Every structure is written in C-alpha cells, then in structure tokens.
Amino acid sequence: MSLLKSLKKRLVYQFIAIVIYETTCDIKVQRLKNGEIVFEEAKSFEIESKEKLNDTIIDYLDSLQEIVEQTYLALFLNTHGQGVVPSCAKSVYDKFHIDFDSVKHVCINNDYSIYASLIDIKWVEKIFDHSGLDFVFSPFLVLNELIQNFQLSTDTTLYLLSNTNSMTIMIFRGKQFLYGTFVNIAKEEDLLDSGFENDTFSNNSMEDEMMDEIDLDIDDTEDILNILETQSTQIDENEEKVVKIKNKLFGQDLRFVKYLDASLREFYDSDLYVSDFVNKVIVFDAAKLNVDIIKYLEDELLVEIEVIPASIDKVLIDLSKKEVGYFA
Amino acid sequence: MSLVENTKTLKFAIFIMSFLLIVMLFVFIFVIPGIKEYKTKKAEYISLQKNKLSLEEQKKELEKKLSFLKKENVDAIKSFSNDFNQSEFLLFSKKFFENIKLTHIKNQKTENGLEIYKFTADFNAKTPIRFYNFIDGLKNLKSVVKINFPIKLTSEEKSIKLVFNMSVYRLKHKSK
C-alpha cells in the first residue's frame, strides 16, 4: 500500500474549502504536489443570496478544477436543520424527536453522532450543481477536529466555534460528549423558541430600540446570574463581587451572548442531557470576536474563557485530506 | 487560462510524439522482422517443395531406368557376378585345346569395385580355327573373359602353341 501512497503523492491534489456567509463567500485553495504546497490562495466573494453562487465564483471554481483533475471541494454546512446527539443509536434519535429517516448521520467514536437534514444536504448540493461538491462537513466535525489538539481535561468544558454568522457549541466532560448545538447568529429566529425573556434586558430609548442595546445594572446582573447559575446559594456572595458593569453590546454581539445563554439553559434544564456544571469555556475564534463579549461572559458566567484563533477553511482542508487519505 | 492551454498543447504534443515513437518501435520490432521472416520462410518452403517434387520425379525416372537396365543387361550382370570357376574354364578350353595351362598372375581392383584377375593361358591347338571357335565360345561363358595382347603363336611339331594373357572381370556389388 505504501507504493500506492507514494504514487498518490506524486499526483497533483487540490483541496478547496468553501464557507458561505450571509453576503460573502470565502474560498481557500491549496494545491499539493509531492506532498508540498505549490499553490495557495484565499479569496472572498460577494454574493447576492445564500441560495445561488454567482458567476464569478462558478468561473473561479471551474478554472481551478480544469487545472487539476484531483480536486476536492469541501463545504462548511451552516444550515439550520442539523445537530448532534449524544449517542449513535436510532432509539436516541426518537427520544430527541428527530426523524431518523430524514437525516444523514455520522457516528463519531461510537460516542455521539452528528446529523443533518437530507433536504438541507440536497439543497446545498443543488447550489453546487454546476461546479460539483465532494465533501459537506458538519460544523460539529470542524469543532471536533479543533478539539482533538486539546488535552481533554476531566472538567466539563464548553467548546465553542465562533464564525461570522454562526456559533457551534459542544460540551464535553473529559472525553464524554454531553451536549451540542449549532445556531445561525445572524438571525433572531432561533431565540424565539428558547423562551429567553426579553424583559431581562431593558431597552431604554427609541434609539436603543434600533440598536438593541443592553444597559446592565446590578438587578439585571442578578437575574442573569439566576438564569445562568444553578446554585443560588452563591448568589449573595457573588452579588458583592459583582461590580456595576456598564457594557454596551450591539447587534450580533448581543445575539452571540443571547444564543450562548439559551444554549446553556437548554443544557441545564433539559432532561435529555446529562447535567453538569460547566467549568471551562474554550472559544475557537474564526471571526475576530469582540473582546468585550469575552470579558462580559467571563464575569457573568464565572468561568475561565480561553480564546484560540482558528481558521475554518484550514480545518475543512485538513478534513478533506483525511477523507482522501492524503497524508502530507 | 493560457496556463491550461499551454499545458494541454504540451500534453498533446507529447502524446503525438510518443504515439509515433511507439508505433515506429513496434513496427520495427514486431512487424517488419515478422514479415521478413514470413516471406523468407515461405520462399524457403516453396523452394523445398519444388525440390521435393523434382526429386520425386528424378527418383521415379531413375527407378524406371534402373529396372530397365537391369532387365536389358541381366546376362552381363550375371556374368560379372559369377565367381570365376577355373575348372569350368579348363573344361571349356578342353573342347578346343590340349595341354592347357592356366597361370594366375595377379588381382587388380578398381575404384568401382571391379576385380580383375589376370591369367596367362598356355594352350596347344591343332589349328588356328580352334582358336577362333574358342574366342567365339567365350561369349557364352558364365564369366567375362577378355583376351589381351600380346598373343604368341609358336609352331610345334603337330600343333600350335598359343600363349596369351587373359583378364577375367568380376563385380561384387549389392544392388537395391
């Protein structure tokens, strides 16, 4: 087999990672020959809609594929209908009210499985009808890949992959998977279901209405503390610790926080998930997060937050290479 | 993209060259020697066939000729194959002569396997006519006898003494 491998290496391989955002599309190309990178390029294209690639993108991809026969296009799947379940068994899917037959699932380490709706997958394939698509990777797979480099501590850790328009969360206790969710943070829709109370955050002025500002004072902080922490006994102590924070979080940043809150609530409240207190948060930042968010969250959640810069397209390319069996 | 076009043109050129090369190679290695060999072998075969036919014809003709000759010369062949019986000869000579003396000189052998026995004959005859008859009679002998020169005739009291040399021919051969 090593002969085959060495022969494979002599061929030219091209890996293309595609991530589609709300108004842009990022494409990264890596071309390898004899195990060495001979060409690398990252481009960002403006798109009119998430449903259709415009001609420049199509031409670009076509031209790349014309040069190299062995080209693999990998897409970061950021559709709504996908998630992760803490088991590979069909029965568990039923427990989580997910129609097993209408999703495609991938079992990881016999521990948990990630799924995506077949309709979404077909939809995404249709977008790439002309150029063709080789791999569609779940954001959970990407996050999992990033986590692999980590010493999984026995603490219950929340891993977060932060993207320009999405957030991927996975909570692990050591090597055991507990909970995971994926949300598109460019929209408010998901929040409506979470039962998150907008009252907690008061909008003081008309202008603020537009901006959706948060003026946080002690009361709010307390409420947030109530929501975020299960142990009420510590509230009094913390009350004193908490300093009046005047933070202004805008638009997406605010949504970021809201979604994170909602996810944690779901994790703690739901019977479906094994409950445990999150000690640590590791954020893989692919979108240059606002430092304020981190500071805020650290204070509010009373957890250690570590931010690590990450690049989704690099991970997509690594995943593609693994799928193909290309070991550089 | 001109890069792609260039690569394609280059590839195309390489393919055409290698194609021509391979075709030429194969033609020279397989086809041409093969055809040559075929032609030579076929020609050889045809000439051998011709040889075979002509040989067979020859054989037939020669066989015919041989059997014809055998038939025609059955007597001569027989004479040559007979051993020279000296006593028979003396008996025969007695019909014509008296005082017959036959001395064997030597034997000779030729390449064809012909054996020649040389004798000296010493006879006495009343008249030369006896000698004539003797010579005539030689034809009917079982062996091939030739009278050689010199012939000496000497007159004696009541007869003529004849001394002459004689060659007897004999052929021992195995014929098919």
Next chain:
Amino acid sequence: MRSFIKPRKKKLFDDMTTMWLAFIVLVSIALMVFGGVIYYKSSFYIKMIDSLKENNAKKTYIVNHLKDNISLIQMQASLDKDVKETNRILKQSMKNLFDLIPDQITLTKVVMQKKSLLLCGYTNSIDSYTLLLEPPLKSIFTKSIVKFSQDGKGHTLFESFNTMDVLKDQNVSR
C-alpha cells in the same frame, strides 16, 4: 466517512490523456497481435520446412544411390560389350592374318600385339614373300621390316616386323 456526501469519482487521467493512452495501447496491442499472427504463420512454414528438409535429404540419398547403381550397371554393360567386341576384333584380325598367308609360306612364330605384328616363318623363295605376303602387309601396316636368312634345309627364313600407327578399322571386313 465523516462527510455528509460522498466525493465525486476522480479520473486518474484527464479525458485527453485517457483517450490517447487507450489509443496508444490499442494500437500497440494491434501491432503486437499482428506480429504474433505473422510469427504464428511463419511457425507453420518452419515446421513444414524441417520435415521437408529431412525428406529431401532422404530422397537425395536414394537418388544418388540409384544413380550409382545405374552407372555401375552401365559400366558393366559397356565393359561386357567392349570385351566381346575386343575379342571379336582380335579373332577377326587373326583370321584375316591367317587368310593372308599363302600356301607357300609356313609360319613358325606369330606375335600379335596391339599395334605390331611379328611374323617368323620360312618359305621356298624370297619372292613368295615379297610378292604374296609383303603387299598385303604393307597395305595394312604402316611400317614393315623384313629380315631374311637361310636355313640348312634350303628354306628362306624371314622375320617380318610390322607396325602401324593407327589401327585401321577392321570391323569393316566382317
């Protein structure tokens, strides 16, 4: 496989390369097959050639043998004929010779050779020799030498030695 979709099948070679390779391989195979067919046909001839050569060698041997036998027989036939003819000629010459001798002459010794003749004898008078015997001798032989002598009884002894260069064809007198 951890992707939600299977990757597309990749061709090892692009279309042009595949076509050309296939074409080249096909043509090579065709040429090899052609070469093979030709060799096969040649091998047919080769087999035949070997057997033919063997056959022809045998036949040649037989033919030569026949030729030898034939020449042998021919030799015997001609030798036999020769011998008979020689004997006959010899007899004829002798006969002719003795016919030549007139009554007046008596021979005492005759030595016949191929190209010479020695006659010894006696006669009453020399004339008998010179008139009766000498002319015919002279006509047959190219050279004729004669010696005369007398013996006690009154006979003339003669010794005639005759030679000839070319043997005249005496078969005619048959």
